[in-house]
Amino acid sequence: xxxxxxxxxxxxxxxxxxxxxxxxxxxxxxxxxxxxxxxxxxxxxxxxxxxxxxxxxxxxxxxxxxxxxxxxxxxxxxxxxxxxxxxxxxxxxxxxxxxxxxxxxxxxxxxxxxxxxxxxxxxxxxxxxxxxxxxxxxxxxxxxxxxxxxxxxxxxxxxxxxxxxxxxxxxxxxxxxxxxxxxxxxxxxxxxxxxxxxxxxxxxxxxxxxxxxxxxxxxxxxxxxxxxxxxxxxxxxxxxxxxxxxxxxxxxxxxxxxxxxxxxxxxxxxxxxxxxxxxxxxxxxxxxxxxxxxxxxxxxxxxxxxxxxxxxxxxxxxxxxxxxxxxxxxxxxxxxxxxxxxxxxxxxxxxxxxxxxxxxxxxxxxxxxxxxxxxxxxxxxxxxxxxxxxxxxxxxxxxxxxxxxxxxxxxxxxxxxxxxxxxxxxxxxxxxxxxxxxxxxxxxxxxxxxxxxx
Amino acid sequence: xxxxxxxxxxxxxxxxxxxxxxxxxxxxxxxxxxxxxxxxxxxxxxxxxxxxxxxxxxxxxxxxxxxxxxxxxxxxxxxxxxxxxxxxxxxxxxxxxxxxxxxxxxxxxxxxxxxxxxxxxxxxxxxxxxxxxxxxxxxxxxxxxxxxxxxxxxxxxxxxxxxxxxxxxxxxxxxxxxxxxxxxxxxxxxxxxxxxxxxxxxxxxxxxxxxxxxxxxxxxxxxxxxxxxxxxxxxxxxxxxxxxxxxxxxxxxxxxxxxxxxxxxxxxxxxxxxxxxxxxxxxxxxxxxxxxxxxxxxxxxxxxxxxxxxxxxxxxxxxxxxxxxxxxxxxxxxxxxxxxxxxxxxxxxxxxxxxxxxxxxxxxxxxxxxxxxxxxxxxxxxxxxxxxxxxxxxxxxxxxxxxxxxxxxxxxxxxxxxxxxxxxxxxxxxxxxxxxxxxxxxxxxxxxxxxxxx
Numbered sequence: 001x002x003x004x005x006x007x008x009x010x011x012x013x014x015x016x017x018x019x020x021x022x023x024x025x026x027x028x029x030x031x032x033x034x035x036x037x038x039x040x041x042x043x044x045x046x047x048x049x050x051x052x053x054x055x056x057x058x059x060x061x062x063x064x065x066x067x068x069x070x071x072x073x074x075x076x077x078x079x080x081x082x083x084x085x086x087x088x089x090x091x092x093x094x095x096x097x098x099x100x101x102x103x104x105x106x107x108x109x110x111x112x113x114x115x116x117x118x119x120x121x122x123x124x125x126x127x128x129x130x131x132x133x134x135x136x137x138x139x140x141x142x143x144x145x146x147x148x149x150x151x152x153x154x155x156x157x158x159x160x161x162x163x164x165x166x167x168x169x170x171x172x173x174x175x176x177x178x179x180x181x182x183x184x185x186x187x188x189x190x191x192x193x194x195x196x197x198x199x200x201x202x203x204x205x206x207x208x209x210x211x212x213x214x215x216x217x218x219x220x221x222x223x224x225x226x227x228x229x230x231x232x233x234x235x236x237x238x239x240x241x242x243x244x245x246x247x248x249x250x251x252x253x254x255x256x257x258x259x260x261x262x263x264x265x266x267x268x269x270x271x272x273x274x275x276x277x278x279x280x281x282x283x284x285x286x287x288x289x290x291x292x293x294x295x296x297x298x299x300x301x302x303x304x305x306x307x308x309x310x311x312x313x314x315x316x317x318x319x320x321x322x323x324x325x326x327x328x329x330x331x332x333x334x335x336x337x338x339x340x341x342x343x344x345x346x347x348x349x350x351x352x353x354x355x356x357x358x359x360x361x362x363x364x365x366x367x368x369x370x371x372x373x374x375x376x377x378x379x380x381x382x383x384x385x386x387x388x389x390x391x392x393x394x395x396x397x398x399x400x401x402x403x404x405x406x407x408x409x410x411x412x413x414x415x416x417x418x419x420x421x422x423x424x425x426x427x428x429x430x431x432x433x434x435x436x437x438x439x440x441x442x443x444x445x446x447x448x449x450x451x452x453x454x
Numbered sequence: 455x456x457x458x459x460x461x462x463x464x465x466x467x468x469x470x471x472x473x474x475x476x477x478x479x480x481x482x483x484x485x486x487x488x489x490x491x492x493x494x495x496x497x498x499x500x501x502x503x504x505x506x507x508x509x510x511x512x513x514x515x516x517x518x519x520x521x522x523x524x525x526x527x528x529x530x531x532x533x534x535x536x537x538x539x540x541x542x543x544x545x546x547x548x549x550x551x552x553x554x555x556x557x558x559x560x561x562x563x564x565x566x567x568x569x570x571x572x573x574x575x576x577x578x579x580x581x582x583x584x585x586x587x588x589x590x591x592x593x594x595x596x597x598x599x600x601x602x603x604x605x606x607x608x609x610x611x612x613x614x615x616x617x618x619x620x621x622x623x624x625x626x627x628x629x630x631x632x633x634x635x636x637x638x639x640x641x642x643x644x645x646x647x648x649x650x651x652x653x654x655x656x657x658x659x660x661x662x663x664x665x666x667x668x669x670x671x672x673x674x675x676x677x678x679x680x681x682x683x684x685x686x687x688x689x690x691x692x693x694x695x696x697x698x699x700x701x702x703x704x705x706x707x708x709x710x711x712x713x714x715x716x717x718x719x720x721x722x723x724x725x726x727x728x729x730x731x732x733x734x735x736x737x738x739x740x741x742x743x744x745x746x747x748x749x750x751x752x753x754x755x756x757x758x759x760x761x762x763x764x765x766x767x768x769x770x771x772x773x774x775x776x777x778x779x780x781x782x783x784x785x786x787x788x789x790x791x792x793x794x795x796x797x798x799x800x801x802x803x804x805x806x807x808x809x810x811x812x813x814x815x816x817x818x819x820x821x822x823x824x825x826x827x828x829x830x831x832x833x834x835x836x837x838x839x840x841x842x843x844x845x846x847x848x849x850x851x852x853x854x855x856x857x858x859x860x861x862x863x864x865x866x867x868x869x870x871x872x873x874x875x876x877x878x879x880x881x882x883x884x885x886x887x888x889x890x891x892x893x894x895x896x897x898x899x900x901x902x903x904x905x906x907x908x
Contacts, residue, residue, distance in 0.1 A: 155609070156650050161733060181731045186674050187665050191733035192646040192740070196610050196832050197698055206699045208829030211641050211773065220640050222773045222828075244651055244742065245660045271829065277635045279615060279645035280734025286646070287829040288698065319665065319676045374676075375662030375725065375741040378650050 024048070024119040025303055027440045031122045032130035033140070035069030042294075042434065042444020043067040045122055048115060049259065049294035049446075050075075050100055053146040062098040062149050065141070067294050067446070068122050072141045075118070081135065083128065084117050100152045100295065104239045104258045105381035111239070111258070115299055148293035150200050151261070152237060152382035157198060157289070158372060159233070159265060159386045160190040164362040166391040169403040185316050188363035188371050190388075193265075194286035198384065201262075201292050205450040207425065208287035210271035225268035228423040228452060229406065232336050232399035232431055233263040234358055235386040236365045237295055244378040251325045253366035256379065259295035260365075262334075262431040262448035263386045266290065269402055269422070291384075292431070292448035300443055304331045304435040309362050321374055328366045332358035332445075334390055334433045336399070338414070341426025350430060351415055353404075356390055356397040358433075425454045478502070478573040479757055481894045485576045486584035487594070489523030496748075496888065496898020497521040499576050502569060503713065503748035503900075504529075504554055507600040516552040516603050519595070521748050521900070522576055526595045529572070535589065537582065538571050554606045554749065558693045558712045559835035565693070565712070569753055602747035604654050605715070606691060606836035611652060611743070612826060613687070613719060613840045614644040618816040620845040623857040639770050642817035642825050644842075647719075648740035652838070655716075655746050659904040661879065662741035664725035679722035682877040682906060683860065686790050686853035686885055687717035688812055689840040690819045691749055698832040705779040707820035710833065713749040714819075716788075716885040716902035717840045720744065723856060723876070745838075746885070746902035754897055758785045758889040763816050775828060782820045786812035786899075788844055788887045790853070792868070795880025804884060805869055807858075810844055810851040812887075879908045 024046065030037045031045040043049065045068065053065045053072055063076035078084050079092045087095075091110045094102035103114070120126055129135050161167055164184070171179030183189060207228055211220040239258035242248055248256055265285060272284025308324040334357065339350035363371075368385055389399035398404050401422055405411045411421040423429070429452075433445035478500065484491045485499040497503070499522065507519045507526055517530035532538050533546045541549075545564050548556035557568070574580055583589045615621055618638070625633030637643065661682055665674040693712035696702060702710055719739060726738025762778040788811065793804035817825075822839055843853035852858050855876055859865045865875040877883070883906075887899035 156648055182667075183665075183674070183728055183731065187729060189729070189733055190736055192648055192736070194610055194646055194831060195649075196834055196837070197830075199698065206830050209701070210829045211637075213636075219770055220637070220773070222775050225829075244653065247663070268829070274637055275641060275643070277637065278734070279643055280732070282644055282646070283826070283829045283831065286826075286831040316673055319674070321676050372737070372740075375664045375679075375722065375737045376651075376660050377648060377737065377740040380650055383650070 024115055024299060030124045031068060032124045032126070033069045033071050033122060035071065036122070038069065039442065041069050042446050043069055044441040044443070045119060046441050047296065047300050047443045048118060049296045049300065050103070050151065051293045051295065052099055052149045052151050053141070054149060055141055056145050056147055064095055064097065064100060064103065066118055070143050072143055072146055073118065073122065074139050074141060077139050078121065081139070083121060087113055087117060099150070099382070101382040104152060104237060105241055107240055108255055111297065112299065115297065148200055148202070150198070151293060151295050154195045154198055154382055154384045155380040157193040157195040157384045157386070158190050159193045159388060160188050160363065160368050161388040162188055162361045162363040162368065163388055163391050163399070165360070165393050166389040166399060166403065169391060169398070173407070185362070186319065188368045190368065190372065191280045193289065193386070195384070197286055198289045198291060201290055201448045201450070203288070203290060203450060204453045205266055205288050205290070207452055207454050208268050208271065208283065210268060210283050211274055212270040213274045220274055224454065225270050226422065227269040227406070229267045229269050229401045230336065230423065230429045231265035231267055231389040232334060232354060232356070233265050233386045233389060234260055234332065234334070234433070235263040235291060235384050236260050238369070238379045238383040238385065239381060241380045242373065242378050245376040246378070247376060248370055248373045250322060250366055250370045253369045254298065254328065256369060257298060257365055259297040261295055262292040262433055262445055264290040264429060264431055264448050264450060265386060265389070266450070267400070269406070290448050290450045292446050294446045296443070296445055301330050301435065303437055303440050304443070305329070306331050306359055308364055309360065322367050322370060324364060324366065328364040329359050329361070330435070331437070332433050332435055334358060334431070337430045337432070338420070339428045340424065344428070350428065353412060354396060354398055356392040356399060358390055360392065361387060361390065423452050425452055427452050478569055478753060484578045485522060486578045486580070487523045487525050487576060489525065490576070492523065493896065495523050496900055497523055498895040498897070499573060500895050501750065501754045501897045502572060503750045503754065504605065505747045505749065506553055506603045506605050507595070508603060509595055510599050510601055518549055518551070518554060518557065520572055524597050526597055526600055527572065527576065528593050528595060531593050532575065535593070537575060541567055541571060553604070553836070555836040558606060558691060559695055561694055562709055565751065566753065569751065602654055602656070604652070605747060605749050608649045608652055608836055608838045609834040611647040611649040611838045611840070612644050613647045613842060614642050614817065614822050615842040616642055616815045616817040616822065617842055617845050617853065619814070619847050620843040620853060620857065623845060623852070627861070639816070640773070641776070642822045644822065644826065645734045647743065647840070649838070651740055652743045652745060655744055655902045655904070657742070657744060657904060658907045659720055659742050659744070661906060661908050662722050662725065662737065664722060664737050665728055666724040667728045674728055678908065679724050680876065681723040681860070683721045683723055683855045684790065684877065684883045685719035685721055685843040686788060686808060686810070687719050687840045687843060688714055688786065688788070688887070689717040689745060689838050690714050692823070692833045692837040692839065693835060695834045696827065696832050699830040700832070701830060702824055702827045704776060704820055704824045707823045708752065708782065710823060711752060711819055713751040715749055716746040716887055716899055718744040718883060718885055718902050718904060719840060719843070720904070721854070723860070744902050744904045746900050748900045750897070750899055755784050755889065757891055757894050758897070759783070760785050760813055762818055763814065776821050776824060778818060778820065782818040783813050783815070784889070785891070786887050786889055788812060788885070791884045791886070792874070793882045794878065798882065804882065807866060808850060808852055810846040810853065812844055814846065815841060815844065877906050879906055881906050
């Protein structure tokens with residue numbers, strides 16, 4: 001009886017325009033999908049990230065799913081079974097699509113209503129799926145039996161440079177006394193990246209060929225890059241699109257931010273070094289960029305919101321159009337692990353080489369989006385903005401190998417004593433992220449990984 | 455009888471795998487669309503560029519058309535009327551789409567067969583349309599009664615910097631003794647641009663706001679740009695897409711080049727100047743880029759092919775992967791005209807301020823595409839590559855106002871005596887291009903225009 005009452009309440013919540021803010025992130029809630037209640041899972045019922053998947057070895061069309069424990073809830077099938085018929089028709093149609101673009105293009109209230117419905121279906125008190133074997137078998141897919149696909153068709157991709165630690169570390173290599181450009185503390189510096197070569201986690205990364213100027217040489221050679229690096233970044237998918245000529249004020253920016261993923265902005269430093277003047281990175285980056293498959297929503301991240309980036313008295317005042325209106329930073333723990341081919345052959349665990357945090361970025365996603373649109377540039381749902389390499393100050397908090405001393409005599413040392421100036425063939429890089437807070441469950445991002453192939 | 459024989463022959467040509475190379479560009483041919491035979495037309499029967507249009511004030515879906523004289527042939531309707539049923543089903547379906555992407559993604563033989571069929575239908579000897587009033591009314595649309603739309607959905611947009619004159623003129627402002635970067639003569643320098651803000655000719659251009667550092671100031675202000683410039687460029691639409699990790703060898707590059715348009719890469723110099731270090735142009739460019747609506751095919755341009763860019767004994771040898779395999783440059787005359795709001799009110803003609811030629815670019819489109827993909831970057835049909843500003847050496851051959859002395863005491867002078875450092879509100883910029891050669895008809899590109907609004 002209590003169970004039925006709770007379900008009734010959840011439907012009332014969904015229908016009602018007054019939706020309790022915190023119901024879906026209530027740390028006490030548990031799911032009838034038991035793996036979602038394990039303290040080490042990335043995907044408790046408080047998370048519910050969206051992705052696009054296909055059952056392995058099936059001919060089915062790609063479909064939207066939600067991660068729960070070690071399972072995926074088939075959202076398309078939920079709509080087909082009538083389990084989401086409380087949602088507006090438009091939302092239901094968007095949830096039947098083979099990418100998240102149409103759903104991202106809805107407004108925030110529809111995202112919220114959908115989250116509430118799905119959260120209700122997965123709640124341990126709700127018998128709808130858990131007590132019906134046929135439904136359960138049709139709707140839940142073991143993650144090991146699914147292939148994850150690109151969550152959205154990415155129209156445009158922009159990469160920023162928002163970690164002041166990263167900018168300072170890189171700048172010091174070129175200008176020891178004056179590492180930051182004069183514009184750095186006034187605007188989020190960014191550049192347009194290549195959208196077509198963004199790939200899903202697990203895709204192999206082919207070491208690119210390109211022009212390289214050897215030390216002391218007067219002319220470049222065409223060769224396979226031997227200075228391949230990773231870059232640990234966080235990316236945000238844009239939700240509702242905007243028309244050309246209409247800037248997004250900072251107070252409204254969060255209405256257009258759908259959710260976040262991990263991004264590995266693979267970089268060929270030798271190609272990049274020779275080509276990048278005067279127009280910026282190009283072939284050194286556009287051979288591949290990996291993203292993690294699960295899009296973590298800002299609803300799920302709410303408990304981990306913190307005040308915007310710290311500013312010291314040295315920092316200039318931020319121009320009014322970029323002044324943050326509320327807490328817009330997130331306390332996200334990030335890590336990078338590496339394993340060589342030999343380590344994997346010998347069943348050795350990968351080694352974590354970087355642990356850092358997203359909270360000390362100099363610019364927030366809201367500031368990046370507002371700056372990006374301040375001249376009128378338009379966005380489409382599914383466009384991606386990446387943060388730039390996330391680095392802390394210390395040696396074990398750095399988001400790429402160049403910062404870790406790749407060009408010095410003291411590059412990264414692995415536990416077996418070997419050194420890694422740059423990535424070697426067979427190396428696998430895995431990015432991970434999670435949020436934690438006393439009294440709250442751990443919210444994980446899943447993984448963004450790739451193996452270097454020649 | 456002769457007419458029927460000619461039509462029969464044209465069908466044989468189309469069906470046959472041996473297609474006479476030059477039949478559609480035969481300078482003697484004429485169309486029954488009389489305006490196509492006028493020597494001043496941009497669109498004789500030898501041209502036949504593709505575009506996407508919609509009849510004004512109609513509810514019809516956008517459709518593919520071909521320009522002929524002052525008319526548009528409704529290609530979708532041609533398929534519906536069974537006039538292109540000699541083409542493979544796949545081609546016919548592609549020609550029914552609301553953009554050119556699917557057609558661009560076919561292979562070159564299908565482009566050629568389509569051109570032959572359409573050329574045959576428009577030939578003065580062919581009665582199929584010309585002798586049937588209903589068909590003629592249904593298939594031909596007066597250009598003044600149509601709205602031109604974006605020819606393709608552009609996935610990714612890349613802008614190069616391939617005019618050595620432009621690079622030298624700009625470089626001199628920063629480094630008088632050493633204007634070219636060391637990489638310039640070794641590789642086509644390019645950067646990723648913003649695809650979402652590419653607009654069709656005729657769209658108003660909103661003057662962007664952004665951060666600007668005033669001369670002598672220590673901190674930037676947020677203001678409306680007052681240093682707005684045009685950039686005269688030529689763009690190429692990519693045809694058949696390529697998979698990630700598969701470079702396009704220079705000998706195959708032309709198989710992937712569909713056709714070309716005019717591009718105006720509007721630039722806010724004050725915003726650009728403050729933001730561009732170290733990652734390149736961003737908000738200074740991404741507020742709008744205009745393109746002309748008619749995509750001129752390489753089949754039509756064949757008579758105007760010339761040897762690749764000249765190289766002097768000072769120039770380094772080009773690396774093997776970029777060595778041109780055949781003539782790959784095109785003799786295209788380009789011009790820029792300006793009219794102020796006042797001039798238009800007084801019915802004065804616009805003033806041509808630049809006349810230049812595409813043939814003295816340092817890099818060809820084939821080289822740009824091959825370099826762009828040499829590390830494995832993939833392309834989708836409908837992606838756009840622009841050449842960068844096209845400038846000659848002399849004062850009246852420059853592709854933007856900055857080169858024309860905008861920052862000096864001798865900026866551009868208009869016939870009424872007024873000066874133009876940068877564009878003013880109400881200014882209309884029109885780019886035009888054409889090919890000509892003794893014994894051949896003039897092939898025009900139509901116009902790429904935009905008016906500056908505040």
